[in-house]
Amino acid sequence: MLEKNQWFTEVYAPDGSAFSLKIKRKLHEEQSPFQLLEIYETEHFGYLMVIDGYVMLTSRDNFFYHEMMSHTALFIHPDPKTVWIIGGGDCGTLKEVLKHPGVEKVLQIDIDELVTRLSEHYFPELCASNADPRAELKFIDGIQWVKDATADSVDIIIVDSTDPVGPAEGLFNEDFYRDCFTCLTDNGMIIQQSESSLFHLQLQSDMRNAMQNAGFPHLQTLFFPQCVYPSGWWSATIAGKQAVSSFRRNDAAKKPFETQYYNSDIHQASLAQPEFFNKAMQANG
Amino acid sequence: MLEKNQWFTEVYAPDGSAFSLKIKRKLHEEQSPFQLLEIYETEHFGYLMVIDGYVMLTSRDNFFYHEMMSHTALFIHPDPKTVWIIGGGDCGTLKEVLKHPGVEKVLQIDIDELVTRLSEHYFPELCASNADPRAELKFIDGIQWVKDATADSVDIIIVDSTDPVGPAEGLFNEDFYRDCFTCLTDNGMIIQQSESSLFHLQLQSDMRNAMQNAGFPHLQTLFFPQCVYPSGWWSATIAGKQAVSSFRRNDAAKKPFETQYYNSDIHQASLAQPEFFNKAMQANG
Numbered sequence: 001m002l003e004k005n006q007w008f009t010e011v012y013a014p015d016g017s018a019f020s021l022k023i024k025r026k027l028h029e030e031q032s033p034f035q036l037l038e039i040y041e042t043e044h045f046g047y048l049m050v051i052d053g054y055v056m057l058t059s060r061d062n063f064f065y066h067e068m069m070s071h072t073a074l075f076i077h078p079d080p081k082t083v084w085i086i087g088g089g090d091c092g093t094l095k096e097v098l099k100h101p102g103v104e105k106v107l108q109i110d111i112d113e114l115v116t117r118l119s120e121h122y123f124p125e126l127c128a129s130n131a132d133p134r135a136e137l138k139f140i141d142g143i144q145w146v147k148d149a150t151a152d153s154v155d156i157i158i159v160d161s162t163d164p165v166g167p168a169e170g171l172f173n174e175d176f177y178r179d180c181f182t183c184l185t186d187n188g189m190i191i192q193q194s195e196s197s198l199f200h201l202q203l204q205s206d207m208r209n210a211m212q213n214a215g216f217p218h219l220q221t222l223f224f225p226q227c228v229y230p231s232g233w234w235s236a237t238i239a240g241k242q243a244v245s246s247f248r249r250n251d252a253a254k255k256p257f258e259t260q261y262y263n264s265d266i267h268q269a270s271l272a273q274p275e276f277f278n279k280a281m282q283a284n285g
Numbered sequence: 286m287l288e289k290n291q292w293f294t295e296v297y298a299p300d301g302s303a304f305s306l307k308i309k310r311k312l313h314e315e316q317s318p319f320q321l322l323e324i325y326e327t328e329h330f331g332y333l334m335v336i337d338g339y340v341m342l343t344s345r346d347n348f349f350y351h352e353m354m355s356h357t358a359l360f361i362h363p364d365p366k367t368v369w370i371i372g373g374g375d376c377g378t379l380k381e382v383l384k385h386p387g388v389e390k391v392l393q394i395d396i397d398e399l400v401t402r403l404s405e406h407y408f409p410e411l412c413a414s415n416a417d418p419r420a421e422l423k424f425i426d427g428i429q430w431v432k433d434a435t436a437d438s439v440d441i442i443i444v445d446s447t448d449p450v451g452p453a454e455g456l457f458n459e460d461f462y463r464d465c466f467t468c469l470t471d472n473g474m475i476i477q478q479s480e481s482s483l484f485h486l487q488l489q490s491d492m493r494n495a496m497q498n499a500g501f502p503h504l505q506t507l508f509f510p511q512c513v514y515p516s517g518w519w520s521a522t523i524a525g526k527q528a529v530s531s532f533r534r535n536d537a538a539k540k541p542f543e544t545q546y547y548n549s550d551i552h553q554a555s556l557a558q559p560e561f562f563n564k565a566m567q568a569n570g
Contacts, residue, residue, distance in 0.1 A: 016307030232517010
């Protein structure tokens with residue numbers, strides 16, 4: 001039995017599993033207008049941010065997620081200049097996007113400013129590029145932003161959101177994807193975190209169907225490890241106006257910046273679809 | 286807090302993390318001459334086998350591990366006919382190896398017969414091929430077996446063992462690898478489970494050094510998800526007398542049997558090495 005004052009535990013009830021991190025202490029707890037945020041200091045994972053009881057990120061292993069949510073899409077697109085990040089208030093995805101010298105403008109749109117304020121304090125390494133003149137942070141409703149935006153105005157939309165419950169629920173449906181399609185330029189694409197293929201196959205299938213119904217002809221799900229999320233195995237799904245299964249491999253191999261997980265081989269590897277995933281997606285159309 | 290009678294928890298103390306599965310009840314507990322075995326019925330993962338407090342396998346997700354420990358090596362070797370499995374008493378790896386029609390003889394050598402007896406009872410699907418005339422099960426010391434074996438007598442040695450503590454400790458050192466080298470035929474290779482790159486980089490580096498020092502010129506670490514093992518991300522390391530980074534891709538793509546995770550794309554993908562892994566292995570020689 002894990003002593004409650006020594007461990008933070010996230011139970012994933014639908015699949016009867018739980019993941020725990022040993023903690024030194026709770027550093028912060030605050031209710032924003034949208035959600036309950038907590039910060040812990042862990043024994044071996046650095047700082048831990050929790051939103052509404054769910055693990056969001058740790059200092060130690062957030063690089064898997066942030067690198068795979070950004071560099072994959074940016075090396076698929078032939079020449080991305082404008083990027084919107086919907087969610088992503090911890091600024092880790094923003095930092096990765098800004099590593100690309102060709103990017104001219106990145107807009108981060110998180111509904112909850114408190115996520116960014118706490119990240120600036122506890123995860124300063126993720127916020128190191130927030131003052132980059134190409135970056136702009138807005139704290140407004142991303143769904144409304146996309147609905148109101150000008151057509152053909154953005155190259156890549158990264159949906160770096162919480163799970164599809166609470167404020168993020170409206171980010172996983174056809175209406176939202178249709179608005180994204182309108183905003184995107186001709187080579188444009190959306191990339192969205194899409195949970196675990198071991199636990200959430202139906203959600204992945206529903207997402208892909210909704211993206212297709214919204215007009216995106218090209219889909220690709222990417223797979224990568226993420227220790228602190230349910231099952232330890234995570235995914236992102238890309239929906240593109242053009243093909244998204246190939247990427248600028250030479251550019252990725254010669255990337256002018258450091259990463260911890262991502263490289264051109266890892267990009268190619270993330271495209272490989274397990275047998276059971278292929279069968280499930282075929283069965284569900 | 287997780288109620289002890291409702292959850293099985295494995296704490297991974299060196300990295301301050303824990304993984305738990307919700308259980309219906311404990312079905313069996315027995316001390317063999319070598320280790321303590323427990324069987325639980327879980328809520329969502331089928332049956333669970335635990336050895337000395339560590340999760341060994343569940344009905345639901347063992348396919349990742351068993352497929353990646355077998356088909357990778359068998360599709361790298363040009364024509365594998367003889368396979369030894371050291372450990373592997375649950376017979377899941379044996380079942381996968383026997384799916385290859387060209388294999389003529391598989392010897393499974395687990396020191397602890399109780400693992401197999403309990404697997405026959407609780408994981409009959411893994412033992413479905415135990416009566417195959419090509420299969421032979423021995424319950425003896427695998428380290429001694431390899432030491433005493435005839436030179437050039439086996440194509441592939443699969444080391445499907447517990448962690449490098451207790452009875453399996455001697456399976457992670459240079460003397461053992463040297464004996465394996467002697468037993469293996471010209472195209473021969475050993476494949477061994479090699480823990481998590483997030484938690485056990487030093488062990489992986491030590492293993493690779495020991496394999497090289499034992500005479501193997503070609504090494505390849507493979508990466509794959511494994512929800513119930515520490516960090517949810519696991520690996521196997523292959524040491525070969527010949528190159529092990531390419532495989533019979535066309536044969537894998539046309540494999541005459543079903544799998545749940547493995548396919549030719551997944552095989553290729555498992556070869557991709559994360560940036561931090563590359564750096565650590567270079568730094569450690």
